Amino acid sequence: MTQNIADCRKDFPALQQNISGRSLVYLDTAASAQQPAAVIDAVAQYQRENHANVHRGVHTLSHRATELYEGARDKLRAFINASNRTEIIFTSGTTEAINLVAQSYCRPILGAGDQILITWLEHHSNIVPWQLVCEQTGAELIVAPINDDGEVGLDELYALMSDRVKMLAIGHVSNALGTVNPVRRIVERARQHDIPVLVDGAQGMPHMAVDVQGLGCDFYAFSGHKMYGPTGTGVLWGREALLEDMPPYQGGGDMILEVSFDNTVYNELPYKFEAGTPNIAGVIGLGAAVDYLQSLGMEKISAHEKHLHDYMVNKLESVDGVRLIGTADEKASVQSFMLDDIHPHDLGTILDNQGVAIRTGHHCAMPVMQRFGLTGTARASLGLYNNTDDIDCLVVALEKAREIFA
Amino acid sequence: MTQNIADCRKDFPALQQNISGRSLVYLDTAASAQQPAAVIDAVAQYQRENHANVHRGVHTLSHRATELYEGARDKLRAFINASNRTEIIFTSGTTEAINLVAQSYCRPILGAGDQILITWLEHHSNIVPWQLVCEQTGAELIVAPINDDGEVGLDELYALMSDRVKMLAIGHVSNALGTVNPVRRIVERARQHDIPVLVDGAQGMPHMAVDVQGLGCDFYAFSGHKMYGPTGTGVLWGREALLEDMPPYQGGGDMILEVSFDNTVYNELPYKFEAGTPNIAGVIGLGAAVDYLQSLGMEKISAHEKHLHDYMVNKLESVDGVRLIGTADEKASVQSFMLDDIHPHDLGTILDNQGVAIRTGHHCAMPVMQRFGLTGTARASLGLYNNTDDIDCLVVALEKAREIFA
Amino acid sequence: MNYTLAKDELQDLYRELILDHARTPRNFRRLANATHTATGINALCGDKLHLYLVVDANDRVVETSFEGSGCAISMASASLLTETISDMSVADANACFETVTRHLTRPPNGDGEATEFTFEKLRAFDGVRKYPSRVKCATLAWHALHAALNHSNSPATTE
Amino acid sequence: MNYTLAKDELQDLYRELILDHARTPRNFRRLANATHTATGINALCGDKLHLYLVVDANDRVVETSFEGSGCAISMASASLLTETISDMSVADANACFETVTRHLTRPPNGDGEATEFTFEKLRAFDGVRKYPSRVKCATLAWHALHAALNHSNSPATTE
């Protein structure tokens, strides 16, 4: 494992390959990050040497698996500065984490007249769970607008805050536009109305040091695969006092202390919310991803990515016909754009043909697209393993696209 | 990959190790199976070479990941003889699959006066989700008894069937006792009352060829990690006509066709039920597990395990002080027992000290334990990689336990 | 580095006929008197197109048009579809749907393709078959046609 | 094969004193006049034990008993607990909880253990420390004691 960001690209096996005859330029980290060998190997080693079901076994393998799984929980707790390991609930991803809060925290307390507040910037995973629970309860979904730069209008957001709002759910960083929301300030305002705040941290975790107590929010949801860990893993962090009062989300093994047909006693936190056999191998891999990120240092990663992002924006602006979508003051590692009137989908194919992987389409953020009168954009997103050569390749590839569609 | 069951133990890296100085005897497959190298390598290779997010990307890696992920769906469809790939819904495990049906199929249609029918044999994952939905809707959970051999009383079960019953949820094979339920006959009776049937197949899949159309049930739920695949994976199979009519379970990316704040259009099957980034690597590993099982042949696996199970039962009966719990006529690969008045937990430790891994406790089936007036049992469970030597080691270890507690 | 190959492949994908129809789609309008309509949604990119048909009393497609937005491949495909099926019987149009989608989803250089496929202009899309994620773009309009002729209510997709 | 080692380890875990208390637990009964009670649940094996205390007006534990079922380690631990804390002040019993649980959860051969730990009989459990999954069995009764003395309502567990 390397400690130097400039060298760390070699830690990622997937980046050592050629695509269409040229070495892969991966600019799709916002969709899913590649994994360092340390993560891949931790998963494989667990499966080769230490696998068994967790929590209920007295034999050696079961004990080892439990220690590794619970050890990952400790790593995650420290990584986001949660006050207690019981507040770290493993889920299958951000999406499940948000649905859990919508169903277990909100559904029992919502009724007609109540509101859930989100923004136009959100990913579908931070929209649809709220639409579902509003439909189920008769509550209303209200949405704070964004401006032409892709920033949430704070005045409008604050104006929507009231006693009727039972939850504010807001992204830390927009996956479509890269906008970084001023979460701490927003939380302070929400506090004045006693509105609990869920932060969708799927795009926050990979790019900056996250301190959930510092942010002041009540729930923070994120996915392993966006932060260089395995798919099928995620975390819901929640304040213990809130989690304690919530009914379980799913029923099954491990989430109970005692089952009888008359009376079932739920287990303590975090187990109350972890029904069934968890993704043991995945969670252990996620712990290894945290180790990897900490060995580099989140501050260094942020600085590296900030530098690269500025370089990318400059370069893109120098390409004739490029229109940037998402020009907020505070941005992280993601840039959407259009090139002439080339459809993003065509652009994606042409770039892929030159070894450059970008994402195209609505990025699971259709309302953002509608706001800009588009059906989709091309999006280049950065990870800690990218460098300025990658950006240069992107620009060359864009020039070729213009030639073909000239 | 070997084709011969007698040789296949070498395909499993975890079984090549020593525990407490002696070669591992793994008799805890019912809790979680070990994985063949073919599965471990498929996961690692995917992560090293082909990882990207699925379904929405035009670039090469995203395309490869999508093909591999959807290819696994085709494998699963064929493996359980589902009529359509749209009926294969990937979940995080059996537990989530059952919760999905309880919440999406049952919750909207249940009210006071309605009933859900289960049996005393069920795993907590096939009890608690129904308790939760009954609590939410005012419906009633009714439970068919089991006899002293650990068999469901069919007359009593049939007597409980009526128009009021909106779902029968029953295990294919009991994880605590190994009882195989006559699912096909039971489904036929349920049909006469138009009762839909969910089969908890967590312990069915690893031990026998499963044909969901042949069984005639409506839903079949199972976990990857019980059938030599990765943790964090599972399948809900359901009849297309039922799945079509069910509202989504979770909201998020991929489960919608179109999102706006006025109107959200859900995606087609199976995507409607796969919100968020799935466990791509895990599902690909599950596909590799299916390939592995098919290369051996489920019939051969069943025959091998049946032979071993009979051997184990005979051997256990020859040990003084052993009392078998679960003596049904139809059994699969699982045997619970007590030894003198040694507490199972102590037994587990003593066996572990001799390299023999068994499970002890309530096996997430507390009602079964209560039925037998126990708090727990010792349980030896078999996988395709076990052999008669393993059983002999178990017996020697049990004799030592008797010495210590003499 | 093998840029020439890549560029040739791209030119094979974006042939002149495709670029031409994408730039200037034919029959691009709403038909107020449509007897059959359908919407196609490409879940991959979120694009939508609406197909309009006028079928007369003799079961003949007398007019076809479309509206919507999409990539060059899907726009060109829709545009060429409107030209291809104009004046066909409903049965022929359905058969055409079968032939075209089968052709496009067959791997390149598969068996017997030369003999079977008679819609010469549509060979412009042959390059698409190397890009499985783009095949859906090329078939979207055809799936919409199938839905329109068979009165399906939910939007057609290519999943 | 190293059976001797394994057997020695087992004898270190299941020492004579533990087997004796497990076979014939002391103070195994319900106390109708208990002033403090608590239930301990071991989630690992589903075992439950109920602890009963009589604390007098001077905050002294004048009687202790337990009921329930469990493995040899947890039964012996509960049995020895009732003997150990009988006649202690509540403050001393709480301190004893702290000392014992700290001692049992410390890895074997850790620092400074010899000097600190004064409950000689409870050294019978030292062998448990090599079996982390069994440490919970040894500490369960102690957690129940802590819950009883501090009036906690939910069942004590060792998670």
Ligand SMILES: Cc1ncc(COP(=O)(O)O)c(C=O)c1O
């Ligand atoms: C019969 C049965 N049903 C359900 C489950 C739950 O499976 P999982 O924990 O993988 O969700 C299990 C396994 O623990 C089981 O054995």
Ligand SMILES: Cc1ncc(COP(=O)(O)O)c(C=O)c1O
């Ligand atoms: C901002 C944001 N929120 C939520 C999600 C959903 O995450 P997942 O698909 O891992 O559940 C994503 C990623 O797709 C995202 O970028």
